[in-house]
Amino acid sequence: MNRRKLRDFLGTKLMLVVTVAVSLLFFSIFFLLLFKSLLIFEQHSLTEILFSSSWNPGFNQFGLYPIIVGTILVTGIALIIAVPISILSAVYIAEYAPKKVRKVIRPFIDVLAGVPSVVYGLCALLFLVPFVKDVVAPWFGIETTGYCILTASITLAIMVFPIIISLCVESFHAIPLSLREASLSVGATKWETVKKVIFRASAPSVISAVFLGFGRAFGETIAVNMVVGGITRTPSTLFSPGQTLASLIVSAYSDMMSSPLYESALMMVALILFIVVLLFNIFGIFVLRRANKRWNV
Amino acid sequence: MSTESRIQIETKNLNVSFHDHVVLQNIDIKIPAKKLTAIIGPSGCGKTTLLKSFNRLLEIQDDVKIAGQILVDGKNILRPHLDVPDIRKKMGLLSQKPYPLPMSIRDNVAYGLRIHSNKNKDEIEKTVEHCLQEVGLWNEVKGRLHDPASQLSVGQQQRLCLARAIAVEPEVVLCDEPTSALDPLAAQQIEKLLLKLKKDYTVVLVTHTLRQAKRVADYVIFLYFGMVIEQGPADIFFNNPKNPETKAYLSGEIS
Numbered sequence A: 001m002n003r004r005k006l007r008d009f010l011g012t013k014l015m016l017v018v019t020v021a022v023s024l025l026f027f028s029i030f031f032l033l034l035f036k037s038l039l040i041f042e043q044h045s046l047t048e049i050l051f052s053s054s055w056n057p058g059f060n061q062f063g064l065y066p067i068i069v070g071t072i073l074v075t076g077i078a079l080i081i082a083v084p085i086s087i088l089s090a091v092y093i094a095e096y097a098p099k100k101v102r103k104v105i106r107p108f109i110d111v112l113a114g115v116p117s118v119v120y121g122l123c124a125l126l127f128l129v130p131f132v133k134d135v136v137a138p139w140f141g142i143e144t145t146g147y148c149i150l151t152a153s154i155t156l157a158i159m160v161f162p163i164i165i166s167l168c169v170e171s172f173h174a175i176p177l178s179l180r181e182a183s184l185s186v187g188a189t190k191w192e193t194v195k196k197v198i199f200r201a202s203a204p205s206v207i208s209a210v211f212l213g214f215g216r217a218f219g220e221t222i223a224v225n226m227v228v229g230g231i232t233r234t235p236s237t238l239f240s241p242g243q244t245l246a247s248l249i250v251s252a253y254s255d256m257m258s259s260p261l262y263e264s265a266l267m268m269v270a271l272i273l274f275i276v277v278l279l280f281n282i283f284g285i286f287v288l289r290r291a292n293k294r295w296n297v
Numbered sequence B: 001m002s003t004e005s006r007i008q009i010e011t012k013n014l015n016v017s018f019h020d021h022v023v024l025q026n027i028d029i030k031i032p033a034k035k036l037t038a039i040i041g042p043s044g045c046g047k048t049t050l051l052k053s054f055n056r057l058l059e060i061q062d063d064v065k066i067a068g069q070i071l072v073d074g075k076n077i078l079r080p081h082l083d084v085p086d087i088r089k090k091m092g093l094l095s096q097k098p099y100p101l102p103m104s105i106r107d108n109v110a111y112g113l114r115i116h117s118n119k120n121k122d123e124i125e126k127t128v129e130h131c132l133q134e135v136g137l138w139n140e141v142k143g144r145l146h147d148p149a150s151q152l153s154v155g156q157q158q159r160l161c162l163a164r165a166i167a168v169e170p171e172v173v174l175c176d177e178p179t180s181a182l183d184p185l186a187a188q189q190i191e192k193l194l195l196k197l198k199k200d201y202t203v204v205l206v207t208h209t210l211r212q213a214k215r216v217a218d219y220v221i222f223l224y225f226g227m228v229i230e231q232g233p234a235d236i237f238f239n240n241p242k243n244p245e246t247k248a249y250l251s252g253e254i255s
């Protein structure tokens, strides 16, 4: 009896300690990044960093504007491609596909979600880069090396598909059969049921899935780095090479020790990544609450 | 059943199985129009399955096999190439637990209307009010028609589901133990509504409380292990059952 109580006590305390440690980690990373970025903020104003368009650490120029534009374009286009396609495909798998097809497809999608991003990067390098260079760009009458914003976006979209599909399929499956029956029994078709009932009832989970997809796309480093071109100039078209925040860090970290200011600049980029992800999480919670309140499901 | 009463639903040799497990066997029943027919029987005997076969809701589940005939107004609804939503529209469904759609109170009732009719806004508004009046909910919700339906109490939700069902003017109302999740007062309200509804609709009520069946039924079908043991007009069924198993069930020996 006493030993059981002791175990219970120790177990509870252990969980508390672990939880506190994890939360502390959050704050330590944040303050570490902030502290390390101070140096750059002493010499350059925030406006200069965010809006000046020359990034030349060797010449003491730290304008992030082209990289921020690159990041927004790459992430945004990736989501514009990925979200509608993933949701439609999830609807098909969950609602329309015969059971056999469903059973075969689902494990594939789960595996795709777990494939390391460098594998996607390699495939993109081998197939997507030449495809964009030789097929897509000529279509628009533009010349490109294939290493560009669009290629990076498509690569990211492909990486984000399985995540969104998998989560959406799960949330569609979680909707009770009786709710579908309620809609069908007034004579609604399957598509009407999907559109007006299933989508609404699963809206909170679908929104979470999209946010997770965003997180993956926004923070993805290596696959983007392999195909985006790595040029810190503001891209003029989607076929121009560019750079993203995460990919910038991985390109530059080997030289950053050369100067404390450079190091500080990269730390600041990391800080921006951290803050954006944080803000998006908060925003996500807010949107979820609204969705829950609106439909209360 | 009076002899002149029209037959609304009739099944001929209906067989249903899930994953090759036979759930309904050789079902031959007749359900009279504009009467209240109770389907009774112990848990798991196939009552829900039988009820959902009438509006072809079974087939949305995996691995269901349905054989035989289901005649609604004399026409076999199991024929291929039929417009299934149209068949379903003729039969409202009230399930064991209320499932309001994830939208406002008003939109729940207007849901079917918007799909099927090209009524304008005012007409829809009027029909919504009429249906809510019909189920005795209007006075309770008229000030909050735009609130999510899920905020209503369970009893109110069940009446809302009934309003949603009758809004598309079905001929039949299928009810699957509609009072089993409700408190006695709310249950009584629903029961009264069903009695009122049978003037205009054919009501099929699945129930496993014998007392409820005795109170409301005109016609009774007794299912046991997926087979119809006995069916007939309520007074004969309850006072003079022929089958020994029916007698045992009525006396509470099997349940």
Ligand SMILES: Nc1ncnc2c1ncn2[C@@H]1O[C@H](COP(=O)(O)OP(=O)(O)OP(=O)(O)O)[C@@H](O)[C@H]1O
Pocket: B018, B019, B023, B041, B042, B043, B044, B045, B046, B047, B048, B049, B050, B061, B208
């Ligand atoms: N989707 C399904 N898959 C497999 N078996 C099923 C399915 N639905 C029902 N069954 C089986 O069919 C039989 C009849 O079920 P049904 O729900 O029709 O019974 P019921 O008479 O309505 O019972 P209750 O009074 O408990 O609601 C049960 O043995 C049940 O396990």
Ligand SMILES: [Mg+2]
Pocket: B047, B048, B049, B176
């Ligand atoms: Mg049942």
